[in-house]
Amino acid sequence: MSSVDILKHSLPHVGVVMETTSPTKPLIHLKGVSKIYQTDAGRFVALDNVDLQIHQGEFVSIVGKSGSGKTTLINLITGIDQPSSGEIYIDQKPVHLLKESEKAVWRGLTIGVVFQFFQLLPTLTVIENVMLPMSLCNLYPGNERLERAYELLKLVQVEHQADQLPSFLSGGEQQRVAIARALANDPPIIATDEPTGNLDSHTAETIMALFQDLTRRGKTLLMVTHDPDLAARAQRTIALADGRIVRA
Ligand code: ADP
Ligand code: MG
Numbered sequence: 610m611s612s613v614d615i616l617k618h619s620l621p622h623v624g625v626v627m628e629t630t631s632p633t634k635p636l637i638h639l640k641g642v643s644k645i646y647q648t649d650a651g652r653f654v655a656l657d658n659v660d661l662q663i664h665q666g667e668f669v670s671i672v673g674k675s676g677s678g679k680t681t682l683i684n685l686i687t688g689i690d691q692p693s694s695g696e697i698y699i700d701q702k703p704v705h706l707l708k709e710s711e712k713a714v715w716r717g718l719t720i721g722v723v724f725q726f727f728q729l730l731p732t733l734t735v736i737e738n739v740m741l742p743m744s745l746c747n748l749y750p751g752n753e754r755l756e757r758a759y760e761l762l763k764l765v766q767v768e769h770q771a772d773q774l775p776s777f778l779s780g781g782e783q784q785r786v787a788i789a790r791a792l793a794n795d796p797p798i799i800a801t802d803e804p805t806g807n808l809d810s811h812t813a814e815t816i817m818a819l820f821q822d823l824t825r826r827g828k829t830l831l832m833v834t835h836d837p838d839l840a841a842r843a844q845r846t847i848a849l850a851d852g853r854i855v856r857a
Contacts, residue, residue, distance in 0.1 A: 634701060635662035636798070636829055637686060642695030644681050644852075655681045657852040659695070663831070665797070668824040670840035671833045673849035679833045680725065682849065683800050686831065687720050688712045699798070717746040721791030723801035725833075727783045729775040735786050736762065736771040742793040761789040766815065781808045788816060792823075799823065800831040817842055 644656040656678045663669055671679050684690035685697060688704045697704045699719060707715055716722070721742075729738045739758035743749050749757055762768040765785035770778055775786065784804065791799055804816060817839060824830050824844075832843060840846050848856035 635698075636665040636667075636700055637661070637663040637831075638696075638698040639686070640696040640698075642685060642692045642697060644678075644685060644690070645693040655852050656685070656692075659852075659854055661847070661854065661857065663829060665829055666824060666827050667845060668820065668830045668843045669832070670843035670846045671831060671849065672835070672837070672840050672846055677849040678852040679849055680802055681852075683722075683802055683831065683833060687722050687800050688716055689722070714746055717742050717794055717796075718748075719796055720798045720800055721794065721796045723784070723787045723791045723799070723804050725802040725806070727775070727787040729783055729786055729790070731775055734772050734774060735767070735778070738775065738786060739789045739793055742790060746794055748794050758789070758793065761792050762786070764792070764819065765789050766812075781812050784808055785812065785816070788819075797827075798829045798831070802833045803835065804832060806835070813839070 639659050639661040642656060642659045642661075643654065646653045646655055659682070671682060673679050681690065685692050686699070686704075688697075688707060692705055695705070702715075704715075729735075730741070733741065736755065736758045739761055740754045743754045743757070759768060759771060762771055765788050767778075767782050767785045767789070770782055770786075775783055778786065784806075785808075788801070788804065791801070799820070801820075804820075808816060820830050820832065821842065830843070832839070834840050846856065847854055
């Protein structure tokens with residue numbers, strides 16, 4: 610299987626989304642979503658009544674100052690966090706109503722998440738980290754997982770580190786492994802929080818080209834970034850300020 614085939618592989622799963630989603634219905638739909646934290650200093654509104662629609666195949670960048678609510682927004686869309694109020698539908702599924710026990714598998718099949726600080730499992734090798742989502746969701750025959758994980762590592766150019774523990778890798782390499790892991794289950798949505806923040810400019814360019822290629826293949830991409838040049842590479846930019854969308 611070549612790296613190109615790994616991307617072609619994306620299409621059947623994307624097809625599933627297309628069949629179930631009417632062209633007019635957004636893939637991601639937030640209705641009046643707020644997130645309020647209770648802190649020692651009192652009530653803090655991290656997201657304030659956010660309405661948002663994102664359609665299948667869009668490449669959306671999310672910008673805003675530190676503390677504006679970007680990570681909170683990603684965490685709500687991926688079901689990592691619960692909204693204080695409002696509704697979140699992904700492919701018409703009410704994510705805000707999913708039970709905690711249902712969420713891990715739902716997320717594993719639906720959204721590949723690249724966390725700001727990678728969150729690779731330190732006791733697993735690089736390739737084992739990439740295979741993990743496939744095992745958790747029981748996707749791909751057991752004997753194909755290793756090869757698929759290796760091809761994904763090749764795609765992000767870090768296959769030479771396949772058998773290392775993550776702590777032996779540079780920040781940029783760990784970031785690339787996290788991207789390979791996010792692609793492991795071929796999910797229709799990829800959500801990334803500062804995906805190129807730890808990368809040198811050449812690697813960042815490779816990753817951006819990969820994201821653009823994924824959207825051409827029907828994936829939907831959400832990318833939090835501080836970098837205005839990178840944000841401009843997306844088709845659409847959502848700007849947050851003090852928990853509100855000020856540009857969509
Ligand atoms: P960004 O990713 O844009 O930098 P975040 O979404 O991480 O912003 O945070 C938005 C605001 O919510 C920040 O002011 C942050 O301090 C606050 N916040 C985030 N998580 C928590 C939490 N668990 N408890 C209290 N406040 C929080
Ligand atoms: Mg953040």
